[in-house]
Amino acid sequence: MGKRNFSVASLPGFATIAMITFVFLYLPILTLVIYSFNEAPSMARWEGFSLRWYEAALNNTQVQDVSIRSLVIAFWAASLASILATMAALATTRSERRFPGQTMVYALINQPLMVPEIVTGVALLIFFAMIKVSTGYQGLGYLIAAHTAFCIPFAYLPIRARLETMDLTLERAAADLYATPMQAFRHVTLPLLVPGVIAGFMLAFVTSLDTVVITEFIKSAGQDTLPTYMLGQLRRVITPEMNAISTLFLLLSLIAVTVFFLLSRKKT
């Protein structure tokens, strides 16, 4: 036997710790999914397999209503955040020289990752209240704006990573071959950036779908999203219908994250 390289996997207790970690992470979710197929009207006992709670959830007009609202908000917030994040990523990676306050700008873009959500929630509540009073507008715009701001760093990070690993010589080559800066962006930078933008969009989309705190603070009456609706329902009575909704929600997130993964793995 030759000398072997150090491997964390060969440390004593490694397998045990790994197993415990996985159980902690996935056992609760697995339980939730299993009980979504429970025939019984309560969480306490298993009475056999049934899809009745899925049927109930899908026929529940309130669930339909809040789900559509969540998807609409997530779509617009992720789209706007992706566009803004692409612009920000270009400015922070493609400037000829570092511009004054570049580090500051970087910190500001990532602000939502650092400022506690509840602080943002309170601030936006007050700020939006003032706008509501002066304009009278009550629509979904506030939620979309708030989610957009919150989602920018999630879109920004993969886009910036993609730009940073892109070979700058390609843009130089485009300029050398008579492309104006706009043409170089349109024909070289942007096509190569697309997987990063879609990845950023997916992350932002999932993040928006999941946000509770900020939504809770700034939603007007009748503007519940799926997470805030579920929170409201759980305060009253817990039925396996919630398990079914959660499982569907989980499925949607899994699809979005899988698309993100496949795209970020794809080499151009």
Add this chain to the structure above:
Amino acid sequence: MPPSTTRSDIEVVNLSKIFGSGEDAVRALDDVSLTIPENEFFTLLGPSGCGKTTLLRMIAGFEQPTSGKINLGGSDIADLPPNKRPVNTVFQSYALFPHMTVAQNIGFALKMLGKPKTEIDETVSRMLKLVKMEPMANRKPAQISGGQQQRVALARALAPRPRVLLLDEPLSALDLKLRKEMQVELKRLQAETGITFIFVTHDQEEALTMSDRIAVMSTGKVLQVGPPREIYNHPAERFVADFIGDTNFISAQVDRANGRSATVRLPSGAALDAGLPEGLSPREGENVTLVVRPEHAKLAADGALKGTVENAVYFGTDTHFHIRLDTGDLFILRSQNSAMPAGLPEMGDPVAIAIPQGAVQVVRG
């Protein structure tokens, strides 16, 4: 814009580039002046960090000169952005656009210039033929070999018919056999297109085999410009002689200097005629350094230098004799092998070295 009927001489005038400032300032290019006439295969040769790539990038427009001018066909292009210069580059990494096919890569410049589709298609197929890549037109760069990528990069840069083609060590990523092939190929392309090529390399053999003229650079300065034979046989500087080919350096004293030639005296007392670099006129009795190429010296019964064979290394086509001179210096002599290797000296034998007329050059430094 690229097509033009005016002459396309490149004139670099007192060009300097300083990176950084204050104590950290690096003078990458130090007051360089060069003239490269139209239709020349011109090589910038030097070790890494000598400024050759900086000079190339300034001609392409990727770097701004700190001072000086770059004239193309008489007009200053130093302030134009890269996309406004009728100059194209073949990058060291090729920089092919990975999301475009070979044909799209080659047609890129013409498309950016807004040429009609029929003209683009026609040029692309002509270029594909020129670099013998017709069967690969619809492949992506990742699906072709390094040598093929190299050809596509060349075709892409030549397609808009630039007035000058810049080549930044384009052969360095290829293996030896492919490199030899591409050397011939590049020379052919230059002759066929009639475009001025400015070729950057650190490989002296590449420079000698391909160039019409070579500029040898070191630490931001151009040391010598001339055709390969002149650079090899009459190096003006110690650095040039050392960088290109194998060299013996011998010290000597000047007896007489006259224009471009001098009579020098070796420590052994023997007198030799030597070439003098332009602008150097040593006084009588002054110590100078001589350059003798290993293959120019001959073993002889009687010669200007005497020594003892320390080592004889057999290379097939020739044998390298390492000879310790009586002065203590080491002299390397390359002797072509014949079919009947009789009477060759062996280790420990005393030998004399004859140096023929014209094989001795005085160098600066």
